[in-house]
Amino acid sequence: MKARTIVRKLRQFLFRAVAGMLGVGILLLVVWYFGYTGPARPPEPFPWEKVIDMHCHTAGLGYGGSGCFISEQLQKSWRFAFFIRSFGVSRDALEEHGDAVIIQKISEQIRASEYVGGAVILAMDGVIGSGGEVDREATEMYVPNEFVAREVKKYDNLYFGASVNPYRPDALERVRRAVGDGAVLVKWIPSIMQIDPADERIIPFYREVIRLDLPLLCHTGDEHSFPRVKNVLSDPKRLLLPLNMGVTVIAAHLATTGQNDGEDNMTRLINLFPTCPTLYADISSLTQINKLGFLSRALREEDILERLMYGTDYPLTATGLCFPCYHAFNLTPKQIIALYRFKNAWDRDAMLKQALGVPPQVFRRSAQVLKITVD
Numbered sequence: 310m311k312a313r314t315i316v317r318k319l320r321q322f323l324f325r326a327v328a329g330m331l332g333v334g335i336l337l338l339v340v341w342y343f344g345y346t347g348p349a350r351p352p353e354p355f356p357w358e359k360v361i362d363m364h365c366h367t368a369g370l371g372y373g374g375s376g377c378f379i380s381e382q383l384q385k386s387w388r389f390a391f392f393i394r395s396f397g398v399s400r401d402a403l404e405e406h407g408d409a410v411i412i413q414k415i416s417e418q419i420r421a422s423e424y425v426g427g428a429v430i431l432a433m434d435g436v437i438g439s440g441g442e443v444d445r446e447a448t449e450m451y452v453p454n455e456f457v458a459r460e461v462k463k464y465d466n467l468y469f470g471a472s473v474n475p476y477r478p479d480a481l482e483r484v485r486r487a488v489g490d491g492a493v494l495v496k497w498i499p500s501i502m503q504i505d506p507a508d509e510r511i512i513p514f515y516r517e518v519i520r521l522d523l524p525l526l527c528h529t530g531d532e533h534s535f536p537r538v539k540n541v542l543s544d545p546k547r548l549l550l551p552l553n554m555g556v557t558v559i560a561a562h563l564a565t566t567g568q569n570d571g572e573d574n575m576t577r578l579i580n581l582f583p584t585c586p587t588l589y590a591d592i593s594s595l596t597q598i599n600k601l602g603f604l605s606r607a608l609r610e611e612d613i614l615e616r617l618m619y620g621t622d623y624p625l626t627a628t629g630l631c632f633p634c635y636h637a638f639n640l641t642p643k644q645i646i647a648l649y650r651f652k653n654a655w656d657r658d659a660m661l662k663q664a665l666g667v668p669p670q671v672f673r674r675s676a677q678v679l680k681i682t683v684d
Contacts, residue, residue: 355659356669359426359683361468362655363494363675364526364561364593364620365415367430367452368392370400373407376453382536383449392534395624409460415623416464418653425655426683428623429675431470431496431526432457434477436503441478449501449535454483458490468681470526472496474504475514484514488521493679494559498528499542501535507547515551524557524678526591530574531567544569545578552585557678559618560590565603575603582613589678592671593620596661597630605639608666617671618678619662627654633661640664 369377383389393400396411403410412430419428435448443451454471461467471487473480473495484495495518497504504511506527518525527548531540545564552558564574582588590613595604607613625631633640633648640648644664651657659672676683 353663353666353668355424355663356672358673359422359424360619360659360672361675361679361681361683362419362425362428362621362623363470363559363618363679364591365428365430365470365623367408367411367415367457368396368450369408369411369452369456370403371408372403373409375408375456376451377408377456378445378448378451380445380449386536388534388536391628392624395628397624397627408456412457412460412464412467416467419466419655422653422655422659424659427466427468427681428621428655429468429470429493429679430457430461432472433496433498434472434474434502436501437474437476447503447537449537454487454490454492458487458492462491468493468679470494470496473514474502475511476504480511480514481517484517484521484523488523492523493681494524494526496526496561498532499547500528500532500538500540503539503542505542505547507550509550512550512554515554515556519555522557524559524589525551526559526561528562529560529564529578529590530562533566540567541569543567543574545574545581548588549581549585552581552588555587557587558585558589559678560588561620562594562600562622563590563592563603563607563617565595565600575606579610579613582616589616589618589674591618591620591675592662592667593622594625596636596658596665597622597625598632598635599630601635604662604665604667608668614668615670617667618675619659619667619672620675621655621658623654623658626658631658631661633657636661636665 369375371378397414398411419425432454433450433452435443435451438444458469461469469491471492473483499506529543529545532538548558560578564578567574633645648657648661651660
């Protein structure tokens with residue numbers, strides 16, 4: 310009996326060992342196939358001054374009077390538990406301390422960062438129903454402007470990123486109020502907010518953000534973080550209306566996912582830069598395992614290099630989606646080991662992107678475009 314037990318355990322051990330090696334092998338093949346494009350450019354020295362992360366999320370469930378909510382469908386999804394844990398909190402912690410604890414933790418982590426001196430915390434407006442109010446049944450995630458504006462004022466290293474659905478009857482008043490509360494940009498995710506950037510009915514909104522000198526940070530490319538999406542609304546070419554009007558548009562994530570009309574969205578976006586002088590793009594999320602190779606491609610495009618901005622898409626940069634080892638074919642073992650020594654999520658992200666060839670001007674551009682001064 311004892312011998313049989315030993316044999317059984319040995320078989321289990323060998324099976325797990327083989328399965329583990331096979332898994333590592335498959336991962337390396339995936340990294341090689343999607344990630345290896347050769348070094349985009351030699352790493353340059355990191356800017357001596359601290360930089361701004363212009364793409365940082367928060368969330369909540371309404372605790373502490375925040376007004377936030379997440380759809381029941383999303384809460385039942387595996388994405389919800391992953392998303393909340395990635396902030397370093399739990400549902401119990403939110404209930405005990407309020408949703409504002411996430412913003413507090415972000416400020417504390419940035420204060421501990423050696424390279425990043427501030428972050429723009431993004432609100433998220435909802436879908437607007439026929440009555441002109443937020444349609445809770447159709448909205449995936451809601452983070453009110455009032456909540457974000459109030460909380461970031463408590464910290465000198467956080468900035469207010471507003472979100473106003475242009476289909477609100479009082480959209481112009483809301484965007485003016487947001488600027489009065491210190492907003493440095495306005496954020497849309499068209500595919501979940503059900504906004505068509507090419508809709509001529511929202512031209513008055515575009516005219517107002519131009520008057521207010523307020524950049525529009527707009528998700529481009531397919532969205533996979535939410536269960537209900539209409540990805541055609543995030544086609545980069547739908548941004549031609551505001552761009553032709555002169556709106557400063559920041560294309561979030563460089564449209565690195567999906568395609569429209571048989572053409573990949575990143576190509577569609579890149580082709581807009583030569584004729585759209587007010588178009589920028591952020592490099593947030595481009596080190597994730599599902600986006601390997603896109604950053605190297607972006608850095609080889611000389612036409613867009615002077616329009617790229619630094620952002621993280623936090624909290625995803627604090628998860629296993631952004632391990633340095635995924636870039637094993639673009640970095641040396643010494644670089645990878647050094648990157649793992651950074652415990653701060655912002656430092657690790659900044660140093661990883663610097664090692665992959667992101668030049669100093671990209672890190673500096675977020676503060677320049679958003680007119681933020683970092684002490």
